[in-house]
Amino acid sequence: MLEGKRLIITGIVNDQSIAFACAKRAQELGAEIVATARPQDRELCEEAVKQLPSEPEVIDLDVTDLSHFDRLIEHLRAKWGQVDGALHAVAFAPRETLAGDFLDVRPERVNLAFNTSSFSYMSLGRVLRELCPPEGGSLVGLDFDAAVTWPIYNWMGVCKAALESINRYLAFHLGERLIRSNLIAAGPLETRAGKGIPGFEILTEAWAERAPLPWDPKDPYPVADAACFLFSDFSRAITGEILHVDAGFNFVAAGRKRAAQGAAQTGTS
Known part of the structure; x- marks a missing residue:
């Protein structure tokens, strides 16, 4: 398919991440990939990609530094000439x-979350715009x-709302280059990022009760x-x-339990 x-x-960052699973599936379906990592996570990334069907090159990319994107463009132009797609699987929010x-958070901490988790999606879209072939390409982000x-998501929820808006604007502005932009809103997964959310079990418990699948x-x-689709x-x-x-959440x-309890109390079915 790819x-x-x-x-x-x-x-x-490890073999439990969504990004690793996407890389593995993409290779199994015929794609050639490069992986990017924050410089401080490079060793973790290099260790993880050894477990892929084919070990890809790892390129430094600090998504809060626009010069890194410029270097990525030049590196991939020399390496491949063109790029068909990119996965945005980067998010970070300070714990507070x-x-x-x-209502009591410093704006610079929110700015860090926004720049890492939202604005960087546009920056990756710019990379694809510069390198996509005439027949277009596909940008995919994780939402x-x-x-x-969400009671435990706070300002990251705001950043995800911004990501969803950026996705629509990118789809509009990149459409003339035949580049598609779409997000995947995933259920809660026990990745490094997921486990870093305080009270993460609230989400998994809600899914167990409410999701139809x-x-x-x-x-x-x-x-x-x-993502591969x-x-x-x-x-x-x-x-x-x-x-x-x-799973339809x-x-x-x-949830099923709550609905069943309500039906029992009212005598309906």
Whole structure:
């Protein structure tokens, strides 16, 4: 499905990450990849990618430094000439923006979360614009549904809402270059980022109660499979979308137990 595609995969830090699963699936489907890592995470990334079907090159990329994106463009122009797609799997929020008082947070801490988790998506889109072939390409980002408020997500939820808006604007502005931009709103997964969210078990417990399909928080491969679909030509007319890969949680208003209790109390079925 991805034969001949050349992809940038950001965010690999271990073999449990969504980015690692996406890289593995993409290679299995015929893609050639490069991985990017923050300089301080480079060793972790290099160790993780050894477990992929084919060990890719790892390139330094600090997504808060625009000069790193410029260097990435020049490196990949020399290496490949063109790039068909990129995965944005990068997010960070200081702990106080998640677990602290929403109304009592320093703006520079929010700015760090925004620059890392949201604005960097545009920067990766710029890389793709510079390197995509005439037939276009595909930018894919990882989201956590920002249409609602999450009690333990605070300013990262705001950053995800910004990411969703940036996705739509990128889809609009990159469309003339035949570049698609889409997000995947995944259910909670026990990645390094997920485990860093205070009270993360609140999310997994909610999914166990409410999602109509089984959801395994240890399995990132349903998300990876969806990402590969979005990288493929099968998604050639899809852009500006948010694809929910969450076992259906997003459209259910109440859990099965709660609904059953309500029906028992009212005598309805």
